[in-house]
Amino acid sequence: MTSTTDPLSLIPTFPNEDPSTYPPIQPGGSLILAWQVRNKRVILVGGGNVAATRLVHLLSADALITLICPPTGLHPETAYRLKTHSSRITYIPRPFEPSDLTTSSISLVLTAIDDPIASTEIYTLCKSLNLPVNVADVPPECDFYFGSVHRDGPLQIMVSTGGNGPKLAAMIRRKVADSLPKGTSEAIVKVGELRKMLRGIAPRKEEGAKRMEWMSKVCESWEFEELAGMTEGDMKVLLEGYEDGVVKGYKEVKLVGSVRKGEEEDDRREGQVGDA
Ligand SMILES: C[C@@]1(CC(=O)O)c2cc3[nH]c(cc4nc(cc5[nH]c(cc(n2)[C@H]1CCC(=O)O)[C@@](C)(CC(=O)O)[C@@H]5CCC(=O)O)C(CC(=O)O)=C4CCC(=O)O)c(CCC(=O)O)c3CC(=O)O
Numbered sequence: 001m002t003s004t005t006d007p008l009s010l011i012p013t014f015p016n017e018d019p020s021t022y023p024p025i026q027p028g029g030s031l032i033l034a035w036q037v038r039n040k041r042v043i044l045v046g047g048g049n050v051a052a053t054r055l056v057h058l059l060s061a062d063a064l065i066t067l068i069c070p071p072t073g074l075h076p077e078t079a080y081r082l083k084t085h086s087s088r089i090t091y092i093p094r095p096f097e098p099s100d101l102t103t104s105s106i107s108l109v110l111t112a113i114d115d116p117i118a119s120t121e122i123y124t125l126c127k128s129l130n131l132p133v134n135v136a137d138v139p140p141e142c143d144f145y146f147g148s149v150h151r152d153g154p155l156q157i158m159v160s161t162g163g164n165g166p167k168l169a170a171m172i173r174r175k176v177a178d179s180l181p182k183g184t185s186e187a188i189v190k191v192g193e194l195r196k197m198l199r200g201i202a203p204r205k206e207e208g209a210k211r212m213e214w215m216s217k218v219c220e221s222w223e224f225e226e227l228a229g230m231t232e233g234d235m236k237v238l239l240e241g242y243e244d245g246v247v248k249g250y251k252e253v254k255l256v257g258s259v260r261k262g263e264e265e266d267d268r269r270e271g272q273v274g275d276a
């Protein structure tokens, strides 16, 4: 007979177990993720107004889409997307049939139809096939909800109210977007480039902690607009400090850059004089 030990009794005791040390848990929310559907097949049933908004999200995430809907039910925007993105969207011009879910390998199913009976049938079928599904008109039949999304280049902000107030979610999204500092999206692009260059000069896995600390320091000490205006030359100057854990400020980097540019021009002029 094997004795069973209570797993809880095996957990070590740490000095810092004051409840105020860690953030309190608020149960009942959603798990907010950034789901990657690039080149994965998503089935969208319905072609109305809501389906048109789903298409925008799916195309923005580079999904491969199968849209199932009779031609008479197409919203003008859905029709437009079908025509302009025919390489990404396969259009099936009829009502949904159960075989639609078994003829190809599918990552997600979305329904946006005005027929709750058909919606529930699709939901039940998805569950029997283990497919994650969003049924726009029946929240209890959603494995995930959509949210109100602000998109600006690489930046995506999603507001969710957990099904309580979708219109409020859209209003909050606008307020959040209006409060973002100028140059936010450009700053993110430039930080992405800097991180890539940093990985080029410090590729080793063991350096992860040092890389992260240095990058965090850069993000904290430069303003968004300064990051947004960073040139490749500025990045090179900034990266010179990485080895010693130094983060030069915006003004210093610009100064070094312009001094070097001046020196290069002097060298070039001297070269030309020498050639003459
Ligand atoms: C549960 C959820 C499931 C899901 O769809 O994933 C759901 C369900 C339902 N919405 C309904 C109504 C409306 N939905 C909107 C708008 C949006 N709805 C979105 C998401 C969600 N809607 C998920 C919860 C997300 C959350 O709460 O955080 C947004 C955020 C994202 C998106 O859909 O892309 C998008 C705003 C996008 C933007 O503009 O930024 C508007 C306003 C409008 O159209 O302008 C109205 C009318 C006004 C109102 O009711 O508030 C009804 C019918 C209710 C009825 O019959 O009375 C149901 C079904 C029900 O609740 O039973």
Ligand SMILES: NC(=O)C1=CN([C@@H]2O[C@H](COP(=O)(O)OP(=O)(O)OC[C@H]3O[C@@H](n4cnc5c(N)ncnc54)[C@H](O)[C@@H]3O)[C@@H](O)[C@H]2O)C=CC1
Residues within 6 Å of the ligand: 045, 046, 047, 048, 049, 050, 051, 068, 069, 070, 072, 073, 074, 075, 094, 095, 096, 112, 113, 114, 115, 118, 136, 137, 166
């Ligand atoms: N989640 C959300 O954001 C919102 C959800 N809704 C709900 O979502 C549903 C769809 O809304 P809308 O797009 O505005 O409706 P809509 O009436 O514009 O479009 C419904 C679409 O479903 C198609 N359809 C119906 N039965 C079908 C079937 N068996 N197979 C394939 N296609 C079928 C129709 O041809 C039409 O294209 C409604 O039930 C609505 O209450 C409404 C507003 C927002």
